């Protein structure tokens with residue numbers, strides 16, 4: 001059930017400031033931490049080669065060098081977890097279980113919280129949806145219509161209310177409070193920061209409101225965790241879900257962290273070996289969480305690298321992440337703001353904090369085609385589309401999609417400056433190549449860029465249907 005509490009609001013979409021005075025953005029900003037592939041060269045359609053400007057951290061971030069080094073160190077010891085008496089099995093088990101402690105510490109979890117390793121945030125939120133108390137009167141799930149699909153679809157299969165965002169962030173929080181006042185809920189599911197605009201939500205305040213009305217809160221921290229310190233205890237947050245591949249550990253692990261009781265009582269998420277205490281042919285005694293939900297052989301290297309990334313981020317001096325990303329974001333927003341016809345997406349005019357995610361459209365230019373142009377002619381990687389947030393893009397009036405540039409610890413002022421210069425060149429000179437739709441995606445035509453030789457060796461000759469099969473059906 002979807003309940004609309006109020007008429008949908010008209011979004012506030014400020015034009016990017018034009019002709020604004022130069023901000024202190026002329027000083028070079030270097031990467032904060034070394035990442036694998038930070039200097040990888042990519043081909044352009046004109047035959048040239050340039051350093052890849054990765055402005056797509058919000059989709060998947062590169063591995064930190066420290067994370068890759070940890071992986072290399074751990075690989076020779078890779079073995080079965082919880083299942084072997086051999087030395088390397090014991091090393092692997094220790095790696096896996098200590099990764100839980102590292103992740104719990106990284107998120108400021110309470111001593112009795114549980115860390116369940118999952119594949120990613122989507123998996124973690126589906127696990128929590130599976131663990132919602134089902135008894136009569138348990139209450140439903142409340143979420144905003146600005147959420148990523150991962151924090152929307154799992155709840156659609158349960159009793160739920162979708163609260164439309166208001167014109168302001170303060171008004172949006174008030175709408176959540178109104179929904180809770182109207183009827184108690186079991187859970188408020190909210191993102192830590194928008195994957196479309198980077199705006200950060202006031203989590204502590206929403207947690208206090210949820211708890212005052214007897215509900216729990218889960219934070220979708222897929223975007224927030226790589227960019228801001230999260231302290232579950234201080235924020236009084238019940239559950240956090242996040243993904244390794246967005247926090248510099250792209251090896252297939254994520255986590256759900258939080259209160260034990262629902263997880264201990266829930267039907268096992270993934271029934272299988274490792275999730276049980278005793279199995280009979282008719283009756284099974286299940287293990288408690290976290291093992292209860294981790295049936296099958298665990299992803300020890302995913303968990304270990306996720307923990308290594310958490311350690312590396314936690315070891316940064318206080319404020320370093322915010323300062324690095326803040327400078328680059330300001331530079332990007334100021335640079336784009338000087339270009340006529342560039343509009344930045346924003347949900348709330350009163351939001352004050354943002355991570356390094358900037359989404360925009362260029363008037364008169366199809367966003368997918370701009371993204372193809374940036375890659376083909378400038379070696380810049382951005383994301384285009386609706387970012388798996390269809391209701392939000394529709395609400396903002398950009399159902400046709402937009403362009404997202406996102407930053408991380410490996411980003412530099414050179415990446416940002418190249419993007420701004422490329423958009424300016426597009427506006428002044430136009431495209432320098434032809435583009436056509438190929439299986440629904442814009443692509444240069446012809447596309448003479450050679451594939452990396454190692455790729456052809458590994459995969460055989462490229463087949464156009466590979467790309468088509470890999471395209472997201474939701475046009476994300």
Ligand code: PMP
Nearest residue numbers: 120121122148150195222223243
């Ligand atoms: N929530 C947000 C805010 C996201 O940005 C994403 C990924 N784009 C997800 C959830 C889903 O993360 P994953 O694909 O790692 O499950």
